[in-house]
Amino acid sequence: MALSDLSLTIDKAEFVALMGPSGCGKSTLLNLIAGIDKPSAGRIFIADSETTGMNDEQLTRFRRDKIGFVFQFFNLLSTLTAQENVALPLELAGRPAKEIKERSVSMLEKVGLGPRLNFYPSQLSGGEMQRVAVARALVHSPELIIADEPTGNLDTENGAQILDLLRELCREHKQTAIMATHSEDAAALCDRIIRMKDGRLYQAEPE
Numbered sequence: 001m002a003l004s005d006l007s008l009t010i011d012k013a014e015f016v017a018l019m020g021p022s023g024c025g026k027s028t029l030l031n032l033i034a035g036i037d038k039p040s041a042g043r044i045f046i047a048d049s050e051t052t053g054m055n056d057e058q059l060t061r062f063r064r065d066k067i068g069f070v071f072q073f074f075n076l077l078s079t080l081t082a083q084e085n086v087a088l089p090l091e092l093a094g095r096p097a098k099e100i101k102e103r104s105v106s107m108l109e110k111v112g113l114g115p116r117l118n119f120y121p122s123q124l125s126g127g128e129m130q131r132v133a134v135a136r137a138l139v140h141s142p143e144l145i146i147a148d149e150p151t152g153n154l155d156t157e158n159g160a161q162i163l164d165l166l167r168e169l170c171r172e173h174k175q176t177a178i179m180a181t182h183s184e185d186a187a188a189l190c191d192r193i194i195r196m197k198d199g200r201l202y203q204a205e206p207e
Contacts, residue, residue: 003032020196025199089140147166
């Protein structure tokens with residue numbers, strides 16, 4: 001879906017829901033913000049950095065350091081334990097081994113999975129796997145969290161718990177979050193709802 005005439009500002013530490021029918025451009029917008037896709041016109045800024053001026057290597061490094069991702073289908077590596085999955089962003093950033101262990105363990109404890117450190121994804125429930133995914137997204141203290149239908153593969157109770165957890169952790173660390181969702185209940189937990197249709201923003205509420 002091509003986007004047009006789109007201007008959007010999201011404040012630091014704001015938790016925003018992006019809503020609209022399938023095919024309206026939500027995923028395209030998330031990909032543009034994340035630097036996965038490049039716009040044919042316009043400019044994108046995250047914090048003090050203009051991502052539209054970066055080359056592929058710079059964008060890869062920027063995503064690694066500044067953005068955390070939470071996906072609908074978890075995207076955990078099946079051959080790694082919960083702790084090893086959470087440690088990946090820190091390892092890719094070249095952090096010291098002691099720091100990697102301490103931060104990955106601490107983050108899993110924060111999401112309530114301290115006893116599951118050495119469990120593999122196949123040994124975890126859907127809700128537990130998404131908690132691991134949230135821990136992995138936040139462990140390297142990114143500026144921005146991009147969550148694409150993070151509750152879409154969970155039942156209502158687990159979905160609500162994941163959103164509460166994600167919102168609480170983002171507020172604790174003053175991180176900005178943009179969440180694409182079809183769920184009005186999920187969107188209601190956010191600071192603001194931005195609605196899309198046919199590649200355009202048509203409603204943003206409340207400020």
